[in-house]
Amino acid sequence: MPYAVNADLPDPVRAHLPTHAQDIYRSAFNHAYEDHADDPRREEVAHRIAWAAVKRSYVKSGDHWVPLRD
Known part of the structure; x- marks a missing residue:
């Protein structure tokens, strides 16, 4: 099922990914x-x-998940 907001994401995703990564996910x-x-x-x-x-x-x-550096 699609997720309307980040709060709807599965617990492991919310618990480990920063907000921007959750948006991407x-x-x-x-x-x-x-x-x-x-x-x-x-x-x-x-x-x-x-x-x-x-x-x-x-x-x-x-x-922790961190942004890739260029």
């Missing part, structure tokens, strides 16, 4: 969820795509 998830309407693994695929989107802008450093 939510947007990517919602787009992927819509794009894969006919896929029986729709939600799983959308979560994978959302994490991939976050990893293009953030990297895990220890226990």
Whole structure:
């Protein structure tokens, strides 16, 4: 199911990602969820795509996600 606001995201996403990364995750998830309407693994695929989107802008450093540096 699409997420209207960051507060609706799964607990692990909210607990570990900074707000901007949550925005990226939510947007990517919602787009992927819509794009894969006919896929029986729709939600799983959308979560994978959302994490991939976050990893293009953030990297895990220890226990924290930090923005990638150019």
